[in-house]
Amino acid sequence: MHIDETEKRWVWITIIMTAIMVGVLTAYAVGSNVHPPSGFEPIDSTRLHVEGEFMEENLGVKTNPDGSITLTMVAARYGFYPSSIEVPVNTPVKIRIASADVLHGVHVPFTNYTTMVVPGYVAEVNTEFQKTGDFSLLCNEYCGLGHDHMWSRLKVVEKSGS
Amino acid sequence: MATTTASMQENLSESKGQHSVSLGLANFWVAMIFLVVALILGVYQVAERSGFFPALESPTLYFASVSTHGVLMGFVLTTFMIMGFGYYAATTSLKMSLPGKGFAWFGFWLALVGVLIAAVPLLTGNASVLYTFYPPLVAHPAFYIGATLLVVGSWVWCIEMIWMMMIWKKQHPGEAVPLVHFGNTANAVMWLWTTIGVASEMLFQLIPWSLGLLETVDVGLARTLFSWTLHAIVYFWLFPAYIALYTIMPKAIGGKLFSDEMGRIAFVMLLVFSVPIGFHHLYMDPFHQAGWKFVHMFGTFMVALPTLFTGFTVIASMEIAGRLRGGKGLLGWIGALPWKEPMMAASGLAMIMLAFGGFGGMVNASYSLNTMVHNTQWVTGHFHLIFGGTVVVMYCAILYHMFPRMLGRQLYSKSMAVKQLWLWTIGMFVLTIPWHVIGVLGQPRRISSTPYDTPLVQQWDVHEGAMIVGGALLLLSGLMLVWNLLKTHSAPQEASAMEYAEPIHAAPRVPHLLNSFAFWNVVILIYIVASYGYPIAQFFLNPTFGATPWGV
Numbered sequence: 001m002h003i004d005e006t007e008k009r010w011v012w013i014t015i016i017m018t019a020i021m022v023g024v025l026t027a028y029a030v031g032s033n034v035h036p037p038s039g040f041e042p043i044d045s046t047r048l049h050v051e052g053e054f055m056e057e058n059l060g061v062k063t064n065p066d067g068s069i070t071l072t073m074v075a076a077r078y079g080f081y082p083s084s085i086e087v088p089v090n091t092p093v094k095i096r097i098a099s100a101d102v103l104h105g106v107h108v109p110f111t112n113y114t115t116m117v118v119p120g121y122v123a124e125v126n127t128e129f130q131k132t133g134d135f136s137l138l139c140n141e142y143c144g145l146g147h148d149h150m151w152s153r154l155k156v157v158e159k160s161g162s
Numbered sequence: 163m164a165t166t167t168a169s170m171q172e173n174l175s176e177s178k179g180q181h182s183v184s185l186g187l188a189n190f191w192v193a194m195i196f197l198v199v200a201l202i203l204g205v206y207q208v209a210e211r212s213g214f215f216p217a218l219e220s221p222t223l224y225f226a227s228v229s230t231h232g233v234l235m236g237f238v239l240t241t242f243m244i245m246g247f248g249y250y251a252a253t254t255s256l257k258m259s260l261p262g263k264g265f266a267w268f269g270f271w272l273a274l275v276g277v278l279i280a281a282v283p284l285l286t287g288n289a290s291v292l293y294t295f296y297p298p299l300v301a302h303p304a305f306y307i308g309a310t311l312l313v314v315g316s317w318v319w320c321i322e323m324i325w326m327m328m329i330w331k332k333q334h335p336g337e338a339v340p341l342v343h344f345g346n347t348a349n350a351v352m353w354l355w356t357t358i359g360v361a362s363e364m365l366f367q368l369i370p371w372s373l374g375l376l377e378t379v380d381v382g383l384a385r386t387l388f389s390w391t392l393h394a395i396v397y398f399w400l401f402p403a404y405i406a407l408y409t410i411m412p413k414a415i416g417g418k419l420f421s422d423e424m425g426r427i428a429f430v431m432l433l434v435f436s437v438p439i440g441f442h443h444l445y446m447d448p449f450h451q452a453g454w455k456f457v458h459m460f461g462t463f464m465v466a467l468p469t470l471f472t473g474f475t476v477i478a479s480m481e482i483a484g485r486l487r488g489g490k491g492l493l494g495w496i497g498a499l500p501w502k503e504p505m506m507a508a509s510g511l512a513m514i515m516l517a518f519g520g521f522g523g524m525v526n527a528s529y530s531l532n533t534m535v536h537n538t539q540w541v542t543g544h545f546h547l548i549f550g551g552t553v554v555v556m557y558c559a560i561l562y563h564m565f566p567r568m569l570g571r572q573l574y575s576k577s578m579a580v581k582q583l584w585l586w587t588i589g590m591f592v593l594t595i596p597w598h599v600i601g602v603l604g605q606p607r608r609i610s611s612t613p614y615d616t617p618l619v620q621q622w623d624v625h626e627g628a629m630i631v632g633g634a635l636l637l638l639s640g641l642m643l644v645w646n647l648l649k650t651h652s653a654p655q656e657a658s659a660m661e662y663a664e665p666i667h668a669a670p671r672v673p674h675l676l677n678s679f680a681f682w683n684v685v686i687l688i689y690i691v692a693s694y695g696y697p698i699a700q701f702f703l704n705p706t707f708g709a710t711p712w713g714v
């Protein structure tokens with residue numbers, strides 16, 4: 001077995017480089033609290049409209065006693081419901097979304113909000129919107145021939161009362 | 163010595179009978195024909211998506227096209243290229259004829275019939291579920307059955323590779339298996355592990371469900387199984403490129419391989435690390451705990467290591483060749499390299515695309531940064547650069563290298579080959595740089611039009627224009643490849659043997675662990691159970707709700 005000295009040095013360099021990279025990414029994820037969706041919350045996608053938090057009258061923005069926001073949405077071909085949403089800036093938002101039919105995804109470009117919306121599971125993400133303005137909420141997973149048309153708007157506004 | 167070179171005088175007709183020339187050529191031609199079909203679809207797609215040509219606009223056609231393009235590029239071009247490469251490399255490096263020739267042909271036909279069966283629903287819009295076939299969108303059962311036959315056909319190739327390694331080792335006790343075949347067998351072993359995921363999804367979920375035998379499928383489980391396959395499949399595609407860089411390129415450019423052992427180490431690491439890390443495709447999925455995603459991120463970064471090792475060995479091997487050819491100074495050897503050799507040009511260009519693509523890959527693989535780019539056009543730009551770029555450019559180089567040797571003829575035009583490789587690379591950058599940009603500007607992937615708010619869409623237009631130009635250059639380049647190889651069939655005769663690179667330090671014997679996969683299979687099994695065991699079990703341990711089939 002023959003491994004050249006320079007090559008051995010290179011192996012160490014790559015290991016250290018990779019470790020640093022993973023370290024930085026970990027520090028960033030923990031430090032800025034950017035985490036992907038997490039959990040395992042099965043739900044019967046065929047009964048969203050009949051019972052529970054995803055019934056039509058329960059959708060939308062709710063302010064919790066501690067000032068944080070819970071946003072409940074349904075994704076269904078080809079739209080997001082409710083279709084227009086307003087949330088305050090720099091406020092913790094818990095976004096809960098479920099699919100009524102097939103696979104969808106949500107992405108609000110230029111923010112940290114994205115998740116897959118998988119039938120049979122609730123997708124929960126905790127985030128904060130850091131800039132005010134009008135954003136688009138786009139479906140980013142192919143869900144059928146009308147996929148392109150599946151989008152709505154999200155308005156991030158100044159905090160009221162502050 | 164393990165990698166003894168065939169003498170130039172070797173009687174060609176004799177070697178032709180022994181080497182699997184017709185099987186190799188059959189596989190290569192199937193790969194190339196489907197490459198051209200898929201390229202034409204690719205150009206149509208960038209044009210349709212741009213919105214510049216209202217007459218083209220049709221989601222029905224577009225999604226049938228993307229589904230076909232993805233299947234042809236991802237599954238068909240690759241599988242047949244890999245099989246052809248493996249068969250010809252095995253028979254020429256091990257200097258033995260193919261055992262069970264009929265069986266190997268059976269695998270070829272099975273795979274081809276599978277593709278043709280799948281093509282019918284794809285082209286008629288009855289399988290517009292994309293090459294990742296994410297349920298609960300459902301395709302015609304023929305699509306799933308055809309795709310499964312293609313995979314089963316590829317298993318025949320895997321068995322052939324392993325079988326040949328066993329026969330050779332029996333005949334050469336204690337000797338090191340030639341590196342090229344060690345690499346192809348590593349790929350075969352990896353592919354068998356890799357395809358367990360998608361094969362389970364097909365056999366236990368999608369096929370019975372599409373036939374109406376199952377009422378619902380658990381979409382979370384289906385996605386988890388597919389992720390098992392989805393990462394390692396890219397290493398299946400990439401393996402031949404790496405193998406050629408280690409075992410063909412150094413010789414073809416008049417140098418030596420820097421290290422045989424590092425090649426083996428890299429192949430073993432690719433084999434062991436690439437299967438159990440598929441969760442980076444599920445970072446944004448809601449049914450797995452962030453902790454598991456985090457663990458898979460660590461695993462994902464481990465596969466960067468064999469690639470970084472490969473970069474070093476490949477560049478060092480190039481330097482040896484450059485210096486042997488009289489190159490002086492710190493960088494003077496680069497100019498002294500035979501850039502007019504297709505294998506040289508392709509290797510250099512492939513490394514450049516790998517460097518850029520590798521950087522993008524780090525972003526995707528990151529548990530946190532992935533949020534910015536997930537399912538945007540950044541991702542499609544990324545994999546076109548590394549897969550359509552690095553991998554395919556090396557496939558082209560392999561074809562240019564092997565065709566003349568298989569046919570006993572000169573390559574029709576070397577200079578055209580080199581031009582084709584440059585054109586491919588330039589086209590790939592023109593296509594993928596804007597593609598990455600529109601991704602960062604928020605454009606989702608897999609859309610046939612952009613009916614969003616104007617401020618968002620306006621930023622994308624100029625980039626979409628550039629992509630059409632890139633696509634056209636690639637199509638032209640693809641046609642040059644096929645033309646050149648077609649004409650090689652009737653080029654002047656010239657016998658040259660298929661030779662493999664010799665390392666500077668000959669390695670007639672290597673440690674057992676670098677000459678056998680038995681131990682590594684046990685390691686992989688343990689690693690897979692550790693990383694996928696609970697995440698899969700949770701779907702059976704908890705009550706979940708399946709999904710019924712939905713048309714597109």
Ligand code: HEM
Nearest residue numbers: 204205207208232235236292293542550607608609633636
């Ligand atoms: C002329 C050159 C090419 C053009 C213009 C092109 C264009 C495209 C376009 C527009 C998409 C759809 C992207 C999306 O919105 O998600 C796509 C998908 C894809 N392309 Fe290409 N492509 C080309 C060459 C290649 C090559 C050489 C490969 C690999 C060998 C490749 C593999 C794929 C794959 C696997 C998909 C995924 C389909 C999916 O998301 O379901 N393409 N291509």
Ligand SMILES: [Cu+2]
Nearest residue numbers: 104139143150
């Ligand atoms: Cu959707």
Ligand SMILES: [Cu+2]
Nearest residue numbers: 392393442443
């Ligand atoms: Cu991957």
